[in-house]
Amino acid sequence: MSTPDTHAQADAALRAAIRQREREAFRNRWLLLAPGVGLIACVGLLPLALTMIYSFLEPGTYGGVTWTFSTGAYEQFLFERDLFDETLLTFNPSYVIIFARSIFLALVATVGTLLVGYPTAYFIATRPRESRNLWLFLITLPFWTNLLIRTYAMLLIIRDEGLINAVLMGVGVVEQPVGILYTDFAVFLGLIYSFLPFMVLPVYASLEKLDFRLVEAAYDLYATRWRVLRRVIIPATRPGIVAGCILVFIPGLGAYITPELLGGGKKLMIGNMIALQFGTARNWPFGSAAALILMAMVVLMLVFLMRRGGRQVGHG
Amino acid sequence: MGSDDGFIEIVDVTKAFGPADRRVFALGGVTATIRRGEFFTLLGPSGCGKTTLLRLIAGFELPTSGEIRLDGQEIGHLPPFRRPVNTVFQNYALFPHMTVAENIGFGLEMLDKPRAEIASTVARMLALVKMSDLAGRRTDQLSGGQQQRVALARALAPQPKVLLLDEPLSALDLKLRKEMQVELKRIQHETGITFIFVTHDQEEALTMSDRIAVMEKGHILQIGSPTEIYNAPAARFVADFIGDINFIEGEVVSCGDGRAEVRLPSGPLLSAHAGQPVSGRVTLAIRPEKIGLRAAGDGTAQLSGRITNLVYFGSGTNVHVDAGIGADIVARTTTPGVAIGDRVGLDLPFADLSVLAE
Structure with a gap:
């Protein structure tokens, strides 16, 4: 009889069909991924590669680069070349100071948004379900206006002739306007204002998932309100806090508009410093190098945070 | 000190929810006396107010009117962390970011007990609920029955005057539930702590309780021993609900x-x-x-x-x-x-x- 034969045929046909299906699935996966991968390659990886190449070249006289290999850009970050002796390098802390100041301001802004954003997120998460969407909508409302315009609006409020000083002088608290504009404090205010939603949203997301019966259990076990917050609510919402801090700290580090307008561009931050290199200073390699150093720092910090976060989960 | 007959006195307690013009009474005037060291069960269908009464005793809700006295002292308006009362929650509510031992020690830690005392009590509680070898585990690595035991140990560790249990066995399968019923009775006997147990399962109530309060629509219909409740139901609802x-x-x-x-x-x-x-x-x-x-x-x-x-x-x-x-x-x-x-x-x-x- 032909039965074993038919079986073998059916088997082979089945295997062929399975292979065909797998090939199609593979092709479909890549077809679906292609637009995203293409976009990332064109606007993400390619410019990054260019930046990396530029950072190892020499600056052209009128901007741009000359195609000569050089590590000068990286040296310039830390050292100053002697005017008379090209080979003599002396330590120049000014760029390090700019980086340190930027990190400090971004850190302060992160802590500030956390202090303002956490209670806000807690407030929203504890509203009745129907009204939460309204509150979230209000939080995202500022995004409807361009950051530049919002920053100008802020400038109008805090300048010497602005609303705050008008009120303070009108009430008679101060005689002379308080100089807020063009200080680090103004930059700090501006950063908190513009990045607050980035803190509120992830913190809200983790607070919303928080099982409030845990809070009840802690109260039941003699924890006072402060200890419930410290021992139960904050540890349970740590992922949201970490995400919020990352979302605020990284753009805060590279902020450009806020320090430019509210800080008056007097004290450079990394973003302004990099922009300067591609503009007036006409030193593209140095701008590229500074951008890469910033990126390396951010990546290192993220890796550190993620490894710490992972350990904390692992150890409970 | 209150007398043994009136360890917990619930006097004409009402609890209303909702805005003033549309109040819904979850409890409409409940009076009950619970004796020291007894296994007291609140039994009734869902929505009868048994959980609300338990939450009032725990302090998660405040009574609209009436008094709750524990050992002669009015506790009805104290926050939960000022009441010598602990709760085993229906879903256990174990802290996910802590180990089994940390969970059990949490109450003692909040009472600022010395470390050595916390460690020895935790060890004793782990032994009581037969979980000693899992002290370092994270709670999400435990089975339902094990979580149940941790929740029980956590609530017992601070040696409360009263232990409240909110349908603690409802999430377990039948066999495990039967085991835990026996376990709970044994632990109550060993510790001598007054248990107030909430359930909608009449069989569970009959097998475990010293006395049962049958509730319906925010009222207690009858309080009595399982035999009294079963053999001499005072109301048609009680008779129908039990057996x-x-x-x-x-x-x-x-x-x-x-x-x-x-x-x-x-x-x-x-x-x-x-x-x-x-x-x-x-x-x-x-x-x-x-x-x-x-x-x-x-x-x-x-x-x-x-x-x-x-x-x-x-x-x-x-x-x-x-x-x-x-x-x-x-x-x-x-x-x-x-x-x-x-x-x-x-x-x-x-x-x-x-x-x-x-």
Whole structure:
């Protein structure tokens, strides 16, 4: 009889069909991924590669680069070349100071948004379900206006002739306007204002998932309100806090508009410093190098945070 | 110190939810006294207010009116962390970011006990709930039964005066639930702590409790020992909610000396015991296992009828008899020897036939 034969045929046909299906699935996966991968390659990886190449070249006289290999850009970050002796390098802390100041301001802004954003997120998460969407909508409302315009609006409020000083002088608290504009404090205010939603949203997301019966259990076990917050609510919402801090700290580090307008561009931050290199200073390699150093720092910090976060989960 | 009879006194407690113009009363005037060291159960269907009453004792809700006294002291308005009362939650509510031992030690830590004392109490609690080898585990690596034990140990560790248990066994499968029922009784016996246990499972209530309060629609209908609740239900709801029971409607002919003669619409006269004088239309109640099956025409049978159905359930058989009173009367027997369609007599003993207060 032909039965074993038919079986073998059916088997082979089945295997062929399975292979065909797998090939199609593979092709479909890549077809679906292609637009995203293409976009990332064109606007993400390619410019990054260019930046990396530029950072190892020499600056052209009128901007741009000359195609000569050089590590000068990286040296310039830390050292100053002697005017008379090209080979003599002396330590120049000014760029390090700019980086340190930027990190400090971004850190302060992160802590500030956390202090303002956490209670806000807690407030929203504890509203009745129907009204939460309204509150979230209000939080995202500022995004409807361009950051530049919002920053100008802020400038109008805090300048010497602005609303705050008008009120303070009108009430008679101060005689002379308080100089807020063009200080680090103004930059700090501006950063908190513009990045607050980035803190509120992830913190809200983790607070919303928080099982409030845990809070009840802690109260039941003699924890006072402060200890419930410290021992139960904050540890349970740590992922949201970490995400919020990352979302605020990284753009805060590279902020450009806020320090430019509210800080008056007097004290450079990394973003302004990099922009300067591609503009007036006409030193593209140095701008590229500074951008890469910033990126390396951010990546290192993220890796550190993620490894710490992972350990904390692992150890409970 | 309060007396042993009145360890926890709940005095005319009400609890209303919602805005003033649309208040809903979850509790409408509850009064109960719970004795020191007893296993007290709040039993009722969902929405009867049993969990609300438990949350009022725990301090998660504040009473709208009334008083809650513990050991003679008014605690009704204290926050939960000022009450010597701990809770085992329905979903256990274990802290996910802490180990088993950290969970159990949490209450003691919040009471600022010295480290050595916390460690020794945690070890003792772990042994009590037989979880010593899992002290370092994270709680999400535990099975439901193990989580249950941790929740119990966590609530017992601070040595509360009262332990509240909010349907703690409802998430476990039947076999595990039976085991935990025995465990809970053992632990209550060993610790001597007063347990207030909330459940909707009447069987669980009967097997575990020293006393039961049956609740319905925000009120306590009856408080008594499991035997009292089962054998002498005070209200139709209690009788119906706990176990199987037959209801027989009739008209009181005479009443006196705790004995009521009740005429059924179909003619027969039944003698039932009545706690208080009754008159007019009443409902009589009798458990299926209290009804004696007699041969048709037997002199001791007050009712007779035809068997409509036989339902076998392992340890016995339910015999459904159409005795001409509307609904079938169900009698329980272990030796049926009868068939559907047979005529039988039913003996309803005076002592087991009670007149219900409506």
